Amino acid sequence: MKLARTHPGVWPAAAAGAGILLAFVYFSSIWVGGLDIAETCELRGESWDGIYHNQHERDGLLVHQWCNQHYDLMPVWVNPALVILWVLAGFSVLMVLYTALVRARDFEEDPEL
Numbered sequence: 001m002k003l004a005r006t007h008p009g010v011w012p013a014a015a016a017g018a019g020i021l022l023a024f025v026y027f028s029s030i031w032v033g034g035l036d037i038a039e040t041c042e043l044r045g046e047s048w049d050g051i052y053h054n055q056h057e058r059d060g061l062l063v064h065q066w067c068n069q070h071y072d073l074m075p076v077w078v079n080p081a082l083v084i085l086w087v088l089a090g091f092s093v094l095m096v097l098y099t100a101l102v103r104a105r106d107f108e109e110d111p112e113l
Contacts, residue, residue, distance in 0.1 A: 011099055015092035022085040026063070029078045033065040041067035 034040045038048040049068040056066050063082065065073035 008099065008103070011092050011095040015089055015096060018085050018089035018092060022082065022089060025078060025081050025085065029063050029074060029082075032075070032078075033073050037065060037067070037073070040073060041071070044071075044073070046071045 037053065038050065041048045044067070046067040049066075052069050053066045056064060062079050063074055067073060
């Protein structure tokens with residue numbers, strides 16, 4: 001597989017880059033509602049429904065900051081970006097391991113490499 005024969009630093013760099021971007025997107029999304037979510041909703045012209053917000057605060061892996069059942073403060077690109085970055089980071093880590101195994105096998109076959 002040609003992906004395993006890339007430069008040894010490509011996959012660790014991709015994993016590190018995806019991890020850094022993942023951390024940046026996740027931690028910046030935490031503060032999208034500001035310190036007072038109710039006030040932020042009011043400033044955006046939306047009514048605040050604290051009961052709905054508390055019931056849907058932890059909707060699985062998705063990140064939300066609900067004002068009410070019809071309006072989410074979280075930009076629509078955040079959750080797809082998180083999923084894509086998780087997949088990229090996971091794939092890159094797997095490729096680091098696979099590349100190491102292929103290089104070790106090639107080294108055993110021909111130590112002059």
